[in-house]
Amino acid sequence: MSEVEATKANNYSADSIQVLEGLEAVRKRPAMYIGDIGIKGLHHLVWEVVDNSIDEALAGHCDEINVTINEDNSITVSDNGRGIPTDFHQKEGRSALEVVMTVLHAGGKFDKDTYKVSGGLHGVGVSCVNALSTDMHVTVHRNGKVFEQHYNIGIPAFPVREIGTTERTGTTVTFKPDASIFTVTEYKYDTIASRMRELAFLNKGIRINLKDLREMNEQGEPLSDTFYSEGGLKEFVAYLDETRENLIPEPIHVESEKNGVPVEIALQYNTSYAENIFSYVNNINTIEGGTHVAGFRRALTRTLKAYAEKSGMLDKLKIDIAGDDFREGLTAVISVKVAEPQFEGQTKTKLGNSEVSGAVDVAVGEMLNEFLEENPKEARIIVQKVILAAQARNAARKAREMVQRKNVLSSTSLPGKLADCSDNNPENCEIYLVEGDSAGGSAKQGRNRMFQAILPLRGKILNVEKAQEHRIYENEEIKNMITAFGVSFGTADGEKALNMEKLRYHKIIIMTDADVDGSHIRTLILTFFFRYMRELIENGYIYIALPPLYLVKKGKEERYCWSEQDRIDAIADLGKGKEDSVNVQRYKGLGEMNPEQLWTTTMDPEVRSLKQVTIESAAEADHLFSMLMGDEVGPRRDFIERNSKYARVDV
Ligand code: 0RA
Numbered sequence: 001m002s003e004v005e006a007t008k009a010n011n012y013s014a015d016s017i018q019v020l021e022g023l024e025a026v027r028k029r030p031a032m033y034i035g036d037i038g039i040k041g042l043h044h045l046v047w048e049v050v051d052n053s054i055d056e057a058l059a060g061h062c063d064e065i066n067v068t069i070n071e072d073n074s075i076t077v078s079d080n081g082r083g084i085p086t087d088f089h090q091k092e093g094r095s096a097l098e099v100v101m102t103v104l105h106a107g108g109k110f111d112k113d114t115y116k117v118s119g120g121l122h123g124v125g126v127s128c129v130n131a132l133s134t135d136m137h138v139t140v141h142r143n144g145k146v147f148e149q150h151y152n153i154g155i156p157a158f159p160v161r162e163i164g165t166t167e168r169t170g171t172t173v174t175f176k177p178d179a180s181i182f183t184v185t186e187y188k189y190d191t192i193a194s195r196m197r198e199l200a201f202l203n204k205g206i207r208i209n210l211k212d213l214r215e216m217n218e219q220g221e222p223l224s225d226t227f228y229s230e231g232g233l234k235e236f237v238a239y240l241d242e243t244r245e246n247l248i249p250e251p252i253h254v255e256s257e258k259n260g261v262p263v264e265i266a267l268q269y270n271t272s273y274a275e276n277i278f279s280y281v282n283n284i285n286t287i288e289g290g291t292h293v294a295g296f297r298r299a300l301t302r303t304l305k306a307y308a309e310k311s312g313m314l315d316k317l318k319i320d321i322a323g324d325d326f327r328e329g330l331t332a333v334i335s336v337k338v339a340e341p342q343f344e345g346q347t348k349t350k351l352g353n354s355e356v357s358g359a360v361d362v363a364v365g366e367m368l369n370e371f372l373e374e375n376p377k378e379a380r381i382i383v384q385k386v387i388l389a390a391q392a393r394n395a396a397r398k399a400r401e402m403v404q405r406k407n408v409l410s411s412t413s414l415p416g417k418l419a420d421c422s423d424n425n426p427e428n429c430e431i432y433l434v435e436g437d438s439a440g441g442s443a444k445q446g447r448n449r450m451f452q453a454i455l456p457l458r459g460k461i462l463n464v465e466k467a468q469e470h471r472i473y474e475n476e477e478i479k480n481m482i483t484a485f486g487v488s489f490g491t492a493d494g495e496k497a498l499n500m501e502k503l504r505y506h507k508i509i510i511m512t513d514a515d516v517d518g519s520h521i522r523t524l525i526l527t528f529f530f531r532y533m534r535e536l537i538e539n540g541y542i543y544i545a546l547p548p549l550y551l552v553k554k555g556k557e558e559r560y561c562w563s564e565q566d567r568i569d570a571i572a573d574l575g576k577g578k579e580d581s582v583n584v585q586r587y588k589g590l591g592e593m594n595p596e597q598l599w600t601t602t603m604d605p606e607v608r609s610l611k612q613v614t615i616e617s618a619a620e621a622d623h624l625f626s627m628l629m630g631d632e633v634g635p636r637r638d639f640i641e642r643n644s645k646y647a648r649v650d651v
Contacts, residue, residue, distance in 0.1 A: 015092055022104040023154035026131040030181055033124045034132070039184050042177055043191055045129045049077045049173050052126055054199060054283065056081035057206045067196060069187050069212045074135070074176035083142030083169045086160060095160040097147065101138055102127050102154055126173065130154040133175040141166040153178065189215065189223060194620040197227045201239070202283050202335055204232035233266035233333045240623055241331050243630040244270035247385060248378040254367035258359035265296065265364060267332035269382055272626070273468050274531060275327040278619045279334040281341050281351050287538070287618060290344070290351030292336050295360030301326050303368040308383045321390045328389035336360065392468050399473035400489055403482060415480040419444045419454040430507035431484060432545065432603070433457055435521050439590035443511065446595030447603060453505065455484050461524040464531050465629035478528060487533065498535045508536065509610060511545035511602065513589040526613065527625050543610040547590055547602045553583040560601050
């Protein structure tokens with residue numbers, strides 16, 4: 001062996017050991033790299049691989065991405081970019097492609113001029129996905145040739161090899177998540193579709209084709225969608241407000257670069273009372289906001305206030321206008337690109353970079369000033385809306401204070417319908433929100449009164465999507481929830497904020513019938529939480545009880561069933577396949593269960609299963625709630641029909 005060859009071989013083996021150690025670290029502590037090993041982490045793998053293709057598109061070399069869920073729940077992502085470089089790397093002793101696919105954080109090191117998603121939730125690199133996949137396969141079309149390599153748990157099965165010629169360029173990656181690492185391995189079409197839709201809006205001009213080969217229709221075609229947006233954030237805002245009534249004909253929009261920070265923003269006012277600001281940094285949803293959102297709010301308040309004062313429209317107004325008033329009925333999307341983002345906060349989704357605040361402030365100020373000057377008619381409509389919001393906020397404050405003063409003053413401040421628990425450590429305590437007085441009665445008898453409280457909710461909850469804020473404080477059921485939970489609404493510095501310090505339960509469990517009415521009531525309650533107490537969802541305090549759907553009985557043997565498959569299995573098991581030898585009872589309502597049954601199936605922490613409500617995508621949740629609870633029937637019917645096959649409650 002020549003000296004050069006010897007060095008090469010040594011480097012190679014030294015590097016290989018490092019690579020193996022890297023991959024092993026990922027497999028040992030997967031959650032450190034991808035968040036968790038459940039359904040979220042599983043989908044994170046897809047985001048990671050798609051991010052690489054998006055980066056290639058943002059660098060201007062790719063305009064089409066295909067994402068396919070294969071029959072075996074493996075995922076294929078392909079793009080028409082330049083293709084990952086395949087040339088031999090002297091220093092590393094192997095192909096650049098192999099380095100990108102197997103070395104932690106190697107993905108972007110060839111290309112420094114684009115904004116890579118790094119430091120936040122994403123950005124761990126395709127090698128991470130590789131380490132967590134039993135099989136990964138990459139095919140690269142580049143320089144007229146086709147190359148491939150295969151990996152098992154991140155380890156190459158053979159050196160990169162040439163397998164043919166081609167006229168196109170691009171990269172195709174297929175991976176199968178390791179079932180010995182992930183607690184779930186089944187991909188959710190709707191989850192991937194939402195993220196791809198969001199990416200298409202955030203990165204206009206990129207076509208993203210999604211296909212699910214597990215779901216074929218009668219014509220033998222897979223379930224599929226194409227996401228493409230020419231208008232970008234303008235279209236995103238229009239999509240979010242699909243079922244709301246706009247105040248101005250077109251969203252206001254700006255795209256600019258300030259202090260080296262690319263900023264894109266679109267906003268629209270609608271006749272609803274909700275404030276919906278969605279913010280992104282390098283395509284990552286910053287749920288907790290941060291400096292970019294602060295800059296946006298500041299500029300919005302300042303610019304609109306100055307215009308309103310100058311217009312004379314505020315002259316006769318006797319009350320103050322607060323920051324909140326400028327955001328009632330506002331839907332906005334803010335997207336910035338930051339070279340070295342600092343993510344803070346509980347879920348690392350709050351932007352900390354101080355330089356971004358000013359960049360957004362200036363961009364929004366310029367955009368609004370220009371709009372207001374050029375569109376006096378629309379400007380008046382917006383100011384009018386702000387004035388109405390200020391007046392309503394005043395009324396709401398009075399109504400809210402009524403609810404809260406009553407709490408403080410009266411000794412029996414808890415609602416009469418509440419059957420409270422005896423423990424008073426909130427961490428141990430749960431409250432069941434139960435549909436109807438009769439089921440409420442069973443729950444009261446069946447519960448463990450030590451730590452389980454019961455609040456029966458009668459009849460219809462107010463649809464908060466269509467009600468102005470002060471009306472929600474007049475609603476009996478909503479008042480009962482607020483007082484039972486022990487929360488209040490503070491208005492420090494004029495911003496509405498939920499005060500959870502005195503929260504009395506760390507599990508708030510919605511228990512409704514397993515029928516259409518039950519699911520409607522559940523949606524109404526969730527809408528209220530989403531609009532007014534989102535912090536409860538974000539902290540993981542909201543749950544849904546899962547009562548059984550069937551009881552299969554034979555003689556003394558009983559089996560509760562939570563799904564059709566459970567039922568089939570139970571009949572096979574108990575009846576030895578003969579259906580007529582067993583008795584099958586279908587539970588339509590909670591009321592059909594006696595207190596003891598309700599306890600053993602749905603309330604006993606030892607055996608019950610609860611579904612925790614999470615916000616996967618705040619933008620998608622907003623779209624969903626506004627559609628489910630809004631005025632327009634068309635889109636709602638579409639949604640119910642399209643999703644009836646996958647009845648689900650994830651928010
Ligand atoms: C680094 C350099 C170059 C391309 C890429 C990375 C690249 C990575 C991925 C991952 C998925 N799709 C991708 N497409 C491209 C190209 C450098 C050059 O050609 O000069």
